[in-house]
Amino acid sequence: MPARRRPRSLLAAATLVAAVATTGSLTYSLVLGYPPCELCWYQRILMYPLVGVLAYAWYTEDYGVYRLVLPFCAGGIALAAYQSYLQRVAGGTCTLGGCAAIHVRPVTIPNQSLVAFCLIALGMVVLAVRGRRA
Template sequence: MTKKVENLMLFMWTVAFTATLGSLYFSEVRQYEPCELCWYQRILMYPLVIILGVAYAQKNAKIAVTSLTFSIIGACISAYHYSIQKLSFMQESAPTCGRVSCTGEYINYLGFITIPFLALVAFILIIISSILVLKSIKGEK
């Protein structure tokens, strides 16, 4: 495994770890109860911390296929969640998410940064890194 691939693997793990700590901070420290869509995003992000950590330790770059899959699904959910928060025509058709509304915004930094936006950024960073890892290992063959 090249140094570039190794650094990308470490970067992906760092992004997943930071996103996980951030979501735990919002729910456990700030006491923001996650909505149903937030839980789906967590279900896809949390395992990446372990999967990518083990893959990095084992120098297994092929795990990028798994991280890419998890992240594409997570990014789709995050993008949908963000759109029902920010686009009025999407809010009208938003599903009921249980006790906590999926259209609610616990944070709204600079008028556009919400929790689903942060998750979307993390998933996109992992997607881009996974693609770069896959291209690099394909080029090594």
């Protein structure tokens, strides 16, 4: 694969992860009826814009987008990790709602959010490192 295509593939993969996470969160709340807690709302605030930002970066081949995306991911990782921690310590419930108690096999909703933010962040770090090498 040509070197020029690889960064674009990273943007496409990150866009896909953000889109799946957004679709999943909307499915949990609107279709399955799981009410999001306060921490989930904050994670949504950080995830939803990433779909558009990453898709636009993919379309325009803007490989410097990691500067915008990484702060969103850092906040999302912190919130999701904290909510996952609450889940473990509080015996399966979140003190701010209850969605952490909902297990969607094999992991809970906050764990899924944590994985999504970590995958996007990893893609952006790789994009940043490759950009510095070029």
